[in-house]
Amino acid sequence: MIRGRIIATGSYVPENVVTNHDLEKVVDTSDDWITERTGIKQRRIVNAQQATSDLAYEAASLALKRAHYKPKDIDLIIVATITPDMAFPSTACILQDRLGATNAAAFDVNAACSGFIYGLHIANGLIKAGAHSRVLLVGAEVLSKVTDWQDRTTCILFGDGAGAALIEATKEKRGVYSTYISSDGSLSDLICLPGGGSRNPCSKETILKRLNYIKMKGNETFKVAVRTLEELVIKTLADNNLDPSQLSLLIPHQANIRIIQATAKRLGMPMEKVFMNIDKYGNTSAASVPIALDEAVQSGRIQDGDYVLLEAFGGGLTWASALLRW
Ligand code: UT7
Numbered sequence: 432m433i434r435g436r437i438i439a440t441g442s443y444v445p446e447n448v449v450t451n452h453d454l455e456k457v458v459d460t461s462d463d464w465i466t467e468r469t470g471i472k473q474r475r476i477v478n479a480q481q482a483t484s485d486l487a488y489e490a491a492s493l494a495l496k497r498a499h500y501k502p503k504d505i506d507l508i509i510v511a512t513i514t515p516d517m518a519f520p521s522t523a524c525i526l527q528d529r530l531g532a533t534n535a536a537a538f539d540v541n542a543a544c545s546g547f548i549y550g551l552h553i554a555n556g557l558i559k560a561g562a563h564s565r566v567l568l569v570g571a572e573v574l575s576k577v578t579d580w581q582d583r584t585t586c587i588l589f590g591d592g593a594g595a596a597l598i599e600a601t602k603e604k605r606g607v608y609s610t611y612i613s614s615d616g617s618l619s620d621l622i623c624l625p626g627g628g629s630r631n632p633c634s635k636e637t638i639l640k641r642l643n644y645i646k647m648k649g650n651e652t653f654k655v656a657v658r659t660l661e662e663l664v665i666k667t668l669a670d671n672n673l674d675p676s677q678l679s680l681l682i683p684h685q686a687n688i689r690i691i692q693a694t695a696k697r698l699g700m701p702m703e704k705v706f707m708n709i710d711k712y713g714n715t716s717a718a719s720v721p722i723a724l725d726e727a728v729q730s731g732r733i734q735d736g737d738y739v740l741l742e743a744f745g746g747g748l749t750w751a752s753a754l755l756r757w
Pocket of ligand 1 (some may be wrong): 434464583648653
């Protein structure tokens, strides 16, 4: 049986650190409130010149280097993002050109915070179908440029970054064991960016109404996220006939420490087996899971043979999980 296996990872975050204390000077908030309600202490923010493809390029180059791959070895590039460089061409096409990955097809996936796992679902499906054999999957976001820095309910949450994974066809008994994706468009208004598309094209009016920034009904989203993720992780383990005790590491989307703790509690997993870096980067949407995965691999938290569960929840609404055997 052929399946996809992640053979290398890479990640990149911008140098500029914005702490909670920095935000105290911008909006009516406090380090204590942000830390207690979200677990975030700081986030990384791009400079004015950097765009999503620049972050994606750094993360992808590192993954390629670690795999000893040349860009021409890749036959597909998928970029998961809700903050593309521009509406089109896709950020994946821009990345393809920058890398010189001339043998790759390239497209973007928009599933907000679940985007990387959606991309893994697609990549693994295409590998299993025999359509592609070497896929570069990147989750990359520059949320700071669509964040309303006057809105304390959202601006404290988000950060910029990118994470990449190289996925190769394998016949080994390891790799992507299962992926699951789901959506509920009836709750699309819980998190959205209403301006700049064909519904509300960019105009003086949309800018004055601040429609070109992320809007989120945080508390409602929180409740749906907890309920959905608790069910999702239990289902994913059951689908793979695994007991939570067999899991070596849970890598959750880094949106809120309280959501992560609730999911771990539902699984009965000690927090030592849950990867967290939300304190350093905040919520980086589609980049969150691959940055965490890369940091987990580089720090030795994942060893050969380990079962690793990835999960995410985000705008759409969308949610997704993946069970990996490393
Ligand atoms: O990644 C995609 C999915 N996204 C998520 O999963 C995010 C889900 N939501 C959350 O993480 C949380 O809902 C937030 C962190 C956004 C907010 O936490 P909360 O515990 O749900 O707070 P709340 O929205 O119920 O607000 C509680 C209070 C309000 O004041 P009143 O009405 O009780 O007087 C807010 O105005 O906290 C106030 N508040 C703040 N206070 C200080 C909201 N933002 C801030 C702030 N600093 N930055």
